[in-house]
Amino acid sequence: MLRALPCALIALLTGSVSAAEITTIPDAAVKQAIALRDQALKDGQAYALLESLTTEVGPRLAGGVNDEKARNWAIAQFKQLGFDKVWSEPVTFPKWVRRSESASLVAPFPQPLAVTALGYSPATPKGGVTAPIVMFNSLDALKAAKRDDVKGKIVFVSARMKPHRDGHDYGIGSPIRSRGPAIAAELGAAAYVLRSAGTDSHRLPHTGVTQWKEGGPRIPAAAVSNPDADLIEAALRRGSVQLKLQLDCGIEGDYTGANVIGEITGSEKPDEVVIMGGHLDSWDLGTGAIDDGAGVSIGMAAGALIGHLPQAPRRSIRVVAFANEEAGLYGGKAYAAAHKQEVSKHVLGSESDFGSDRIWRLSASVKPESLPAIDKMMQVLAPLGVERGMGAGNGGPDLSPIHAEGMAALSLTNDGTRYFDYHHTADDTLDKVDPEQLAQNVAVYVSWAYMAAQADGDFGSAPGAFKQNGDDD
Amino acid sequence: MLRALPCALIALLTGSVSAAEITTIPDAAVKQAIALRDQALKDGQAYALLESLTTEVGPRLAGGVNDEKARNWAIAQFKQLGFDKVWSEPVTFPKWVRRSESASLVAPFPQPLAVTALGYSPATPKGGVTAPIVMFNSLDALKAAKRDDVKGKIVFVSARMKPHRDGHDYGIGSPIRSRGPAIAAELGAAAYVLRSAGTDSHRLPHTGVTQWKEGGPRIPAAAVSNPDADLIEAALRRGSVQLKLQLDCGIEGDYTGANVIGEITGSEKPDEVVIMGGHLDSWDLGTGAIDDGAGVSIGMAAGALIGHLPQAPRRSIRVVAFANEEAGLYGGKAYAAAHKQEVSKHVLGSESDFGSDRIWRLSASVKPESLPAIDKMMQVLAPLGVERGMGAGNGGPDLSPIHAEGMAALSLTNDGTRYFDYHHTADDTLDKVDPEQLAQNVAVYVSWAYMAAQADGDFGSAPGAFKQNGDDD
Ligand SMILES: [Zn+2]
Ligand SMILES: [Zn+2]
Ligand SMILES: [Zn+2]
Numbered sequence A, B: 001m002l003r004a005l006p007c008a009l010i011a012l013l014t015g016s017v018s019a020a021e022i023t024t025i026p027d028a029a030v031k032q033a034i035a036l037r038d039q040a041l042k043d044g045q046a047y048a049l050l051e052s053l054t055t056e057v058g059p060r061l062a063g064g065v066n067d068e069k070a071r072n073w074a075i076a077q078f079k080q081l082g083f084d085k086v087w088s089e090p091v092t093f094p095k096w097v098r099r100s101e102s103a104s105l106v107a108p109f110p111q112p113l114a115v116t117a118l119g120y121s122p123a124t125p126k127g128g129v130t131a132p133i134v135m136f137n138s139l140d141a142l143k144a145a146k147r148d149d150v151k152g153k154i155v156f157v158s159a160r161m162k163p164h165r166d167g168h169d170y171g172i173g174s175p176i177r178s179r180g181p182a183i184a185a186e187l188g189a190a191a192y193v194l195r196s197a198g199t200d201s202h203r204l205p206h207t208g209v210t211q212w213k214e215g216g217p218r219i220p221a222a223a224v225s226n227p228d229a230d231l232i233e234a235a236l237r238r239g240s241v242q243l244k245l246q247l248d249c250g251i252e253g254d255y256t257g258a259n260v261i262g263e264i265t266g267s268e269k270p271d272e273v274v275i276m277g278g279h280l281d282s283w284d285l286g287t288g289a290i291d292d293g294a295g296v297s298i299g300m301a302a303g304a305l306i307g308h309l310p311q312a313p314r315r316s317i318r319v320v321a322f323a324n325e326e327a328g329l330y331g332g333k334a335y336a337a338a339h340k341q342e343v344s345k346h347v348l349g350s351e352s353d354f355g356s357d358r359i360w361r362l363s364a365s366v367k368p369e370s371l372p373a374i375d376k377m378m379q380v381l382a383p384l385g386v387e388r389g390m391g392a393g394n395g396g397p398d399l400s401p402i403h404a405e406g407m408a409a410l411s412l413t414n415d416g417t418r419y420f421d422y423h424h425t426a427d428d429t430l431d432k433v434d435p436e437q438l439a440q441n442v443a444v445y446v447s448w449a450y451m452a453a454q455a456d457g458d459f460g461s462a463p464g465a466f467k468q469n470g471d472d473d
């Protein structure tokens, strides 16, 4: 879609910036950032953290058996890494539980299917739901369907995502998963199945949350793998097909987890924070290496590098391991609710939540007067292969709520070509992480974060400052 | 390992061939083979057959619910394709059944594992087997183990296969799967788990048969996926690890299936046959597209092209859809037992059972006097990218028993670079088959088979003629 030019850019183009207000990065800070960057490229800390998290904790479904274990892991790591303040802030959400799931074509060609329930799907009745399939090739086609064509049937929405560096086909797959089930439910469908929102061809379906309308109908909702979707389509080319879906899953009351926060206290302006991190929860099928153990590990490792400098940074470095991003940004929303009064003190923020392949773009939502400081950052980042994105940056999923309150933010875009091969599947495991590219991510984060902490001047954080901005991602 | 020169080659080199005995391919047959080859490259028949088999029948575990359905499918297809003789020959084997399987690390880091039982594995006791892991990096290391180090433990053998065009690392993985469990059982192990014999990094374990010594001890035996094997190794680097394995599977008496055979009757020498095909059974996890729906489809499509010629071939073209290759070559052995009296009439044979990526090599076990005829075949095959292999050819798994009786045979080697990414996993599905490369396979099979059927002279088939030969594969 067409986007408005970010307001920062407009201001610069129209020459409304006075020299006195310009935010700059002191030369010494640029030099130190370069040293940190180069140190990060050789540092195995983030990989070691990720190996530890995926091995010793593993899958981290929000509210599940490993939720508290993961938080204890994060607290212990923050302390070990030298963060001088470590604390937790409660996050409450409806706890969804997956118990079992299966599906099969039952007629005319009986075959088992690789299936996974979507987050917040209700269970099927015991014995499952068996009904004819009605297929749609897009969410729009489903929206346009007549109730008579859908009622009592299993809606199957099948649209293939292709891989792209910026992952933009998730814009196709994600709404089919998150919004499709509610639409099908309103039309009287018995259940909902989608072709996985993924770019791979493996028998590993992609889970993810689905959204219900408050008080609206809810139906069992699941994803089949891409090869299984191919099979269903092949069967449908021959005529009517009956599918059986059995899901045992659902909401079991509320759960209170926490955002776990580590801080390197600043020497001059300890109440002003530069913020980064990732979400600690993951889907339960894999070990949450790329989504989002990587983000947590990158933030921790970048923060630790700054913390180990002989001289503390001027501002504080805050790293957040967010609770329950997956089921609806609960951690990020709780953080914004708890900290919106201090939004002006959140100098600049960016979360990592798009894997850990090479970062190739920096997009900024900052005040125009701070663009020269962003240019300085780009000088340090360009040798890492990072280009300047001309769109806005919302700071990543979990920082988008506090960005919406007015925090200046960066978006650092990873190469997402293979991200949706593994995203939300059992295949999200440590072997998918390239240690070298992970180190490049740490180098990017430590560079901008350190420079932001040392900047003379700010990036425009203030209540309501960035409400109009969209995001590149 | 070092191989002896095939006897055919030695004979040629030593000049012991007299011109009168030379087997040749008439020029008209070469011309017709070229036309068939080029027709095959444009023909979608094999792909249509494979799409039909994987969609309408699906997984084909020998003796399972789809065994008879697959045979009926093959009979119907042979008839439809114009094979004028279609029949079945019984094959009996112990029927192995898979009911359920699961595994997890239980201490010190509880995590679920992606696991699959091996064919002919017994079940665990109810509640599973829980025991400490003892790891070995090779079969030799396991063989050298002391009973005290293994007794009561779960043996884990972890050796990584790398991809190669000729798939030779299966020589590492295959014996770890097929022979490891019996060795561990003799040493008193409680159960056996291997790193999958596969070259991928997906959470889809590779099944396959394991072999027990007659009257020897049997223990539950399973494979974990490569990422799960990585995880077990990561946990073991931290100390002792307890694994829990639950398998419900085992042998349920005998089952009698059948080799399904279609024939295009020859016009001059109907009792002499050129034979090709594949195995109709598959493992149950996938739909058996590359292993070995492809082989069956290639043989059927190649046979059909010859059958549709205005003039019947001189010799008969026989295509066999073999029963139960997977659990121990039952179909191939039954065929040899039933037909060994007619081995001299089996002019030349080759089975396709290594996927359907491009064929790049032809290896022959034939009498020296027929090498000029093989050279003629090579002239037709070279434009398809096929090179002449200097090793022997055993005709593929299911034809190796009749080859051992004395049938002249070719081995046509596919590019196996990605074969072991999918082999024996849930990922063996139609999307892994490239229609263009599949057509190249049909072009190869139709070419040599037609020329063999039209040859003046034979290829040396006779009782015991090729007993000394090994095979390139
Ligand atoms: Zn995420
Ligand atoms: Zn996610
Ligand atoms: Zn096979």
Ligand SMILES: [Zn+2]
Binding pocket: B291, B326, B424
């Ligand atoms: Zn096989």
